[in-house]
Amino acid sequence: MCFPLLPVSFFQHTRCPVLYFVQLLYFRHRCESVTAAAYPHHLPLQRGVHLFPFSSFLLPALEPSPSLPPTVSISYIPGRRPTKTMGLSNRNLLLISSSMVHGYGYLDHAADELKAILHSAVAKRVLFVPYALRDHEGYAEKVRAPLKQLGFEVESIHNASDPVAAVKDAEAIFIGGGNTFRLLKTLYDMELIEPIHCRALQDGVPYIGSSAGTNVATVNICTTNDMPIIYPPSFAALNLVPFNINPHYVDPDVKSTHKGETREERLRQYHEEPGTPPVLGLREGAMLRVQGDRAEIRGVASARLFRPNKDAEEYTPGSDVSFLLN
Amino acid sequence: MCFPLLPVSFFQHTRCPVLYFVQLLYFRHRCESVTAAAYPHHLPLQRGVHLFPFSSFLLPALEPSPSLPPTVSISYIPGRRPTKTMGLSNRNLLLISSSMVHGYGYLDHAADELKAILHSAVAKRVLFVPYALRDHEGYAEKVRAPLKQLGFEVESIHNASDPVAAVKDAEAIFIGGGNTFRLLKTLYDMELIEPIHCRALQDGVPYIGSSAGTNVATVNICTTNDMPIIYPPSFAALNLVPFNINPHYVDPDVKSTHKGETREERLRQYHEEPGTPPVLGLREGAMLRVQGDRAEIRGVASARLFRPNKDAEEYTPGSDVSFLLN
Numbered sequence: 001m002c003f004p005l006l007p008v009s010f011f012q013h014t015r016c017p018v019l020y021f022v023q024l025l026y027f028r029h030r031c032e033s034v035t036a037a038a039y040p041h042h043l044p045l046q047r048g049v050h051l052f053p054f055s056s057f058l059l060p061a062l063e064p065s066p067s068l069p070p071t072v073s074i075s076y077i078p079g080r081r082p083t084k085t086m087g088l089s090n091r092n093l094l095l096i097s098s099s100m101v102h103g104y105g106y107l108d109h110a111a112d113e114l115k116a117i118l119h120s121a122v123a124k125r126v127l128f129v130p131y132a133l134r135d136h137e138g139y140a141e142k143v144r145a146p147l148k149q150l151g152f153e154v155e156s157i158h159n160a161s162d163p164v165a166a167v168k169d170a171e172a173i174f175i176g177g178g179n180t181f182r183l184l185k186t187l188y189d190m191e192l193i194e195p196i197h198c199r200a201l202q203d204g205v206p207y208i209g210s211s212a213g214t215n216v217a218t219v220n221i222c223t224t225n226d227m228p229i230i231y232p233p234s235f236a237a238l239n240l241v242p243f244n245i246n247p248h249y250v251d252p253d254v255k256s257t258h259k260g261e262t263r264e265e266r267l268r269q270y271h272e273e274p275g276t277p278p279v280l281g282l283r284e285g286a287m288l289r290v291q292g293d294r295a296e297i298r299g300v301a302s303a304r305l306f307r308p309n310k311d312a313e314e315y316t317p318g319s320d321v322s323f324l325l326n
Numbered sequence: 327m328c329f330p331l332l333p334v335s336f337f338q339h340t341r342c343p344v345l346y347f348v349q350l351l352y353f354r355h356r357c358e359s360v361t362a363a364a365y366p367h368h369l370p371l372q373r374g375v376h377l378f379p380f381s382s383f384l385l386p387a388l389e390p391s392p393s394l395p396p397t398v399s400i401s402y403i404p405g406r407r408p409t410k411t412m413g414l415s416n417r418n419l420l421l422i423s424s425s426m427v428h429g430y431g432y433l434d435h436a437a438d439e440l441k442a443i444l445h446s447a448v449a450k451r452v453l454f455v456p457y458a459l460r461d462h463e464g465y466a467e468k469v470r471a472p473l474k475q476l477g478f479e480v481e482s483i484h485n486a487s488d489p490v491a492a493v494k495d496a497e498a499i500f501i502g503g504g505n506t507f508r509l510l511k512t513l514y515d516m517e518l519i520e521p522i523h524c525r526a527l528q529d530g531v532p533y534i535g536s537s538a539g540t541n542v543a544t545v546n547i548c549t550t551n552d553m554p555i556i557y558p559p560s561f562a563a564l565n566l567v568p569f570n571i572n573p574h575y576v577d578p579d580v581k582s583t584h585k586g587e588t589r590e591e592r593l594r595q596y597h598e599e600p601g602t603p604p605v606l607g608l609r610e611g612a613m614l615r616v617q618g619d620r621a622e623i624r625g626v627a628s629a630r631l632f633r634p635n636k637d638a639e640e641y642t643p644g645s646d647v648s649f650l651l652n
Contacts, residue, residue, distance in 0.1 A: 102583035134598045179595050181554075222555050225586060228507075229548050229596040231561045248586040257428035259610055260551060260574040269505050270555040272460045284585055 090204025092121060093240055093290040095214040097247045097282035099177060101300065107146045107210075109285055109300050115150055117206045117289070123171035128156045131186035132178025132212040143176060167195040170205055177211025177247070180224035184216055185232040197238050207240060211247045214282070218244050222270055223279050225263075241290060242277060243324050244270070249281030249304060264312070271308040278324060279306045286317070295321045416530025418447060419566055419616040421540040423573045423608035425503060427626065433472045433536075435611055435626050441476055443532045443615070444498055453496035454482045457512035458504025458538040469502060493521040496531055503537025503573070506550035510542055511558040523564050533566060537573045540608070544570050548596055549605050551589075567616060568603060569650050570596070575607030575630060590638070597634040604650060605632045612643070621647045 094110070094117045101109045118126065126147060130139035140156035147154050154174075160166035167173065173196060175183070187193050200207040200217075209217045215224045216237040223244040252262040261269070267279050282288065285301030297303045302316045305324075315321055420436070420443045427435045444452065452473060456465035466482035473480050480500075486492035493499065499522060501509070513519050526533040526543075535543045541550045542563040549570040578588040587595070593605050608614065611627030623629045628642045631650075641647055 098585050100585040102585065134595075179592075182595070182599075223553060225553070227549060227551070227592040227596060228554055228561060229592075229599055229602075235554060235557045248584070250584055250586070258574070258576055259424050259426040259428065260576070266505075266553040266555075269460075269508070270553060273508075273555055276555075 091201060091240065091290055091292055092117060092204050092206045093200065093217065093288070094206070094208045095217055095241075095245060095282070095288040095290070096208070096210040097214065097249065097286050097299075097301070098284045099210045101285045104285075104300075105146070106142065110210075110287060111146070111150060113287060113289065113298055114147070114152075114208065117208065118150075118152055118172055120291075121172060121204065121206045123152070123206055125153045125155055125170075126172045126174050126208075127166055127170035128154050129173065129175040129183075129187075129192075129213070130156055130158055130178075131190075132176055132180065132183035134182075139176060139178075143174070147174075163190050163192060164195050167192060167199055170199060172206040172208065173199065174208040175210070175213030175216060177213055179229055180212040180215045180221045180226040181228050181230050181232055183212045184221055184235075184237060185230050187216065187238075188233050193238060197240065200238070200240050214245050214247050214288075217241065219277060220244070222276075223267060241288075241295075241325065244277055244279040245288070246279055246281045249283045249286075251283075251304075264306070267306045271306065276308060280304075280321070280324065281306060281312075288321070290325070293322060293325055295325055297321060417527060417566065417616055417618055418443060418530050418532045419526065419543065419614070420532070420534045421543055421567075421571060421608070421614040421616070422534070422536040423540065423575065423612050423625075423627070424610045425536045427611045430611075430626075431472070432468065436536075436613060437472070437476060439613060439615065439624055440473070440478075440534065443534065444476075444478055446617075447498060447530065447532045449478070449497035449532055451479045451481055451496075452498045452500050452534075453492055454480050455499065455501040455509075455513075455518075455539070456482055456484055456504075457516075458502055458506065458509035460508075465502060465504075469500070473500075489516050489518060490521050493518060493525055496525060498532040498534065499525065500534040501536070501539030501542060503539055505555055506538040506541045506547045506552040507554050507556050507558055509538045510547055510561075510563060511556050513542065513564075514559050519564060523566070526564070526566050540571050540573050540614075543567065545603060546570070548602075549593060567614075567621075567651065570603055570605040571614065572605055572607045575609045575612075577609075577630075590632070593632045597632065602634060606630075606647070606650065607632060607638075614647070616651070619648060619651055621651055623647060 094113055096110050096113075099107050099110075107114065118124075128140055128143050130136040130143075133139045136156065136158035140154065140158070144154040155166070157163050157166050187196070196207070199205040207217060209215075212224065212226065215221045215226075217240045218237055219239050219242060220235045220237050221232075222235055223246045225246070225248055246263065246267060250263050252264060263281070267281065270276055270279065280288065281304040283301040283303065285299050286297060286303045287299040288303070289296050289298045297315045297317050297319045299317055302314055303319075303321075305313045305315060305321070420439055422436050422439075425433050425436075433440065444450075454466055454469050456462040456469075459465045462482065462484035466480060466484070470480040481492070483489050483492050513522070522533075525531040533543060535541075538550065538552065541547050541552075543566045544563055545565050545568060546561045546563050547558075548561055549572045551572070551574055572589065572593060576589050578590060589607070593607065596602055596605065606614065607630040609627040609629065611625050612623060612629045613625040614629070615622050615624045623641045623643050623645045625643055628640055629645075629647075631639045631641060631647070
């Protein structure tokens, strides 16, 4: 069940740290983990909101302990009611690194996986979310063609009179790539974060993400490659998996004379920040399939996993990476 | 003179749009321009702050008109008192694309320009700001060596007991590269935005930026290449120049099989957003020298200028780009 708990927005309004921490402590005692999105450096509270220094001070004490039952996952959505989901066995995700892969047509490398996830839920209609690109209609058209070939209808959310209702009615959701900041800001502006989160985690509606659509499926967008062209109200995202993904992951080019940071160096900078979760680097052609509590690398390229203070690890297609969901 | 006007934080606190717009209208009638940082999509006001929809609606009417006297520049710093600077003739900036350039030692390609800007102000001591990297002490050491060879002393702000006082006493300021988000957040956290802005624009203290230090010198960090590893309270930056810079600018690799966006595509996405200023792409080796109202490309590589709905333009070292300051 996906239901609202105490309204955080009320606490922010009253600026009462005591009430705020009553809530966090309640979470702490009921949950295996308060997700990374609620940790201090991800806290969506703004500077100037009185809670911030207080929560920075206290939150380290709220780190999860392994003795608590793994029954509840909390998604803390800034300025909105937090959601609580009991059991994640319905989770049905396909997180694609990129729709375009060298040597393949648009989405071709993912055709089998797209059919599999949609057939698994007997879905015939896909709700497409084109907000990461400026031209919504053109983008929906581009995606419509390959999915039609596979036997599925595409309805784009930008044509819906009530986008929230469209999510609630969706048989499957597909969020396309483009600019991650623009995408996340639009999801917040249209109040779609919580409905999509609930549909994917509670109802088991298939969620397909590609590139930016994969970034927003994770705890936050802190490992996007995109340019921050617009300021979202938070970097916290849909939180369908408790770690980060870096789409379009690319190995260092040893012949390059360019001195900008390599992708690995950028991810290591992320892991210098306290409390950051693992980052799964998905090379173009790679994808992650999540079914309940099982996660597996799929596709035509391998993935590279980064964890704080550990050597990077390679995972070829077929590898079980369910441990990342714990 | 650099002095506080009406405290915006008070208006945010009272959430009174009328008082807020009294201030903006006052700016509008006194100024040639209200900088891009105050335009709707850059507005540091958060969703949930009551002003936002109202200001989105009204701000387009506040576009600057060419008939107003070019005497005042406003820097709108979120949650802080705005600053007003009369005349910019003291501005003395060196904005470097990158400290490392293929074929050169660390900062070597910029040695002549570093000497020139520091000698121009008879500065012997440089206040270094290492916040873009985690290891402050190591970073300060790295920068100390080449500057010592040129005859300058380096004091790092992380060793100062009072960082704001250190800025106020600085003979010259050098902000190094690393992660732009970490850098900007630290500048906000330590309340250094306004002091640095005032020292550089009012007092004519030499400002040297490299990479992330160049990003934060502009209107905002929306054209950084860095990963958003931490959430700053705003993307608005020091606003020492009224446009954006993209450091480490790199041309598309025609042989690449990678399908992630090229740098130019990312900058074009920025210009799809309304009201965005020009972006000067500085290739590694290029730098921008600003003296008062004159700006010139310097260094060992050329720059590429992007403007909304226009073809990109090339500027070789020695080119006058003062028009960007208007």
